[in-house]
Amino acid sequence: MTALWSALFFFIGVAAGAYYMKRKTSDHRSHELEALLTDLQNRHENYQQDVRSHFDHSAQLANEMTQRYRDLHEHLRAGAQVLCDDPKRSRDDNPAHQFVGLAGPAPEPQAPNPYGNIESGDFSYYEPPRDYATKDPQDKGMLDERYGFK
Numbered sequence: 001m002t003a004l005w006s007a008l009f010f011f012i013g014v015a016a017g018a019y020y021m022k023r024k025t026s027d028h029r030s031h032e033l034e035a036l037l038t039d040l041q042n043r044h045e046n047y048q049q050d051v052r053s054h055f056d057h058s059a060q061l062a063n064e065m066t067q068r069y070r071d072l073h074e075h076l077r078a079g080a081q082v083l084c085d086d087p088k089r090s091r092d093d094n095p096a097h098q099f100v101g102l103a104g105p106a107p108e109p110q111a112p113n114p115y116g117n118i119e120s121g122d123f124s125y126y127e128p129p130r131d132y133a134t135k136d137p138q139d140k141g142m143l144d145e146r147y148g149f150k
Helices: 001-086
Strands: none
Touching: none
């Protein structure tokens, strides 16, 4: 009988030990995963901050470069007017008149938008798509409703 009780207590101890080890291992694993997740979140936030600061600095440098370009352009234009403005020269030959304003030349006039003034429901201006595929007179084009049916 003592052997039976000993075996029973042995198996109860093994089961309790296995349960304890499994619980301890899963707790340890969950702590490792939480630490990894926290580390990854911190790295991602640092990366986002690096990207943000990079583009802030890039925008600042581009704005400074643009302002310096404007200053250089204005300096060259003013210098050309002061140093090269000679009333005896023709306008085309005078370097003082070669500098264009920073706004640039007037934009080219664009073709009017044919669809811009169509009132709601007025589709008379629209054309149906054209079928440019070469075909015999008895063949149907690819845009025909019966194309591909026999």
